[in-house]
Amino acid sequence: MTQRPSAAVFSAGSWGTALAKILGDAGTDVTVHARRSEIADAINREHRNPHYFPDIELPAALTATTDPAAALTGADFLVLSIPAQTLRTALASWAPHIGSDTVIVSLMKGIEQGSHLRASQIITEVAGVNADRVAVLSGPNLAREIMDGQPAAATVACPDQDAAHRFQRACHTPYFRPYTSSDVTGCELGGAVKNVIALAVGIADGMGMGHNAQAMLITRGLAETTRLAVAMGADAATLAGLSGLGDLVTTCSSPLSRNRTFGSHLGQGMSVQEATAATRQTTEGVKSAEAILALARDHDVEMPITDTMSALLHEKVTLDEAAAALMQRPPKPER
Known part of the structure; x- marks a missing residue:
């Protein structure tokens, strides 16, 4: 009889809870690490996460704990779903408890400020593991829809294809279809830059611009994302x-998207501080825009939408100036 895989999911936020549900529904033994004891207690006692999805019942075999060592004991996979900017500090405290064969799976879609590193690079550095033990799960995955059992798919990227296939099996359900890839760089950059593009689309919507403008931003946003990814060694096909x-399409088009919602608040006239308060949850595009722009400059890649969003977020330009800057760029061949 084949032994059931086991996974430790850090943390009990919206996407961490959704992925934990996927794993449990796929037949994987799951332990969720929650920072707050009341969340862990509710998951264990009521099989629900009262803070994010009080209306959704979690798999009965899914358990929770506030003890990172207990969560990681015997885990085949460590799934990390925390803000990218807190990864380094948090992982340093958890690293001593990670098993020697545990595959670390990143759900994070951001670039670290200061170092300009992707999540997988931070993981290898802080946890002291080889790159082939680090995987990335990325795709059009809105947590609310997944909790409702609606169809979704994602890419599991890892240099070690055996590890990718093992995690693929561990999270494959009738409603969630994972594909595999070896292009970690492409998957991570696609996930990080789309958040910045979604801010721009949200702003356009908030300012009353139509679908033509939003489609333009999505399309040209994909172009600049692909330029950066290819310059950093990714396969252009990954970005398609x-x-x-x-x-990119999901994050830019759905009202469930935090980044689009944040941008819409800005487009309606809120300040960055007001939009942050209104959105309440982590908005990775706001945190990562400047770091992504720094990567673009390091690789001599032109990223006008990201450049404009970074300037707007740091209050170097107004909304009207940002819109004008994008529309008044010199015409050129589409590529």
């Missing part, structure tokens, strides 16, 4: 897939 175009 689930972790590129798929994630």
Whole structure:
């Protein structure tokens, strides 16, 4: 009899809870690490996460704990779903408890400020593991829809294809279809840059611009994302897939998207501080825009939408100036 795989999911936020449900529904033994004891207690006692999805019942075999060592004991997979900017500090405290064969799976879609590193690079550095033990799961995955059992798909990228296939099996359900890839760089950049593009689309919507303008931003946003990814060694085809175009379209078009919602608040006249308060949850595009722009400059890649969003977020330009800057760029061949 084949032994059931086991996974530790850090943390109990919206996407972490959704992925934990997927794993449990796929037949994987899951332990969720929650920072707050009341969340862990509710998951264990009521099989619900009262803070994010009080209306959704979690798999009965899914358990929770506030003890990172207990969560990681015997885990085949460590799934990390925390803000990208807190990864380094948090992982440093958890690293001593990670098993020697545990595959670390990143759900994070951001670039670290200061170092300009992707999540997988931070993981290898802080946890002291080889790159082939680090995987990335990325795709058009809105947590609310997944909790409702609606169909979705994602890409599992890892240099070690055996590890990718093992995690693929561990999270494959009738409603969630994972594909595999070896292009970690492409998957991570697609997931990070789309958040910045979604801010721009949200702003356009908030300012009353139509679908033509939004489609323009999505299309040209994909172009600049692909330029950066290819310059950093990624396969252009990855950016046309689930972790590129798929994630970009969902994040830019859905009202469930935090980044689009944040941008819409800005487009309606809110300040960055007001939009942050109104959105309440982590908005990775706001945190990562400047770091992504720094990567673009390091690789001599032109990213006008990202450049404009970074300037707007740092209050170097007004909304009207930002819109004008994008529309008044010199015409050129489409590529």
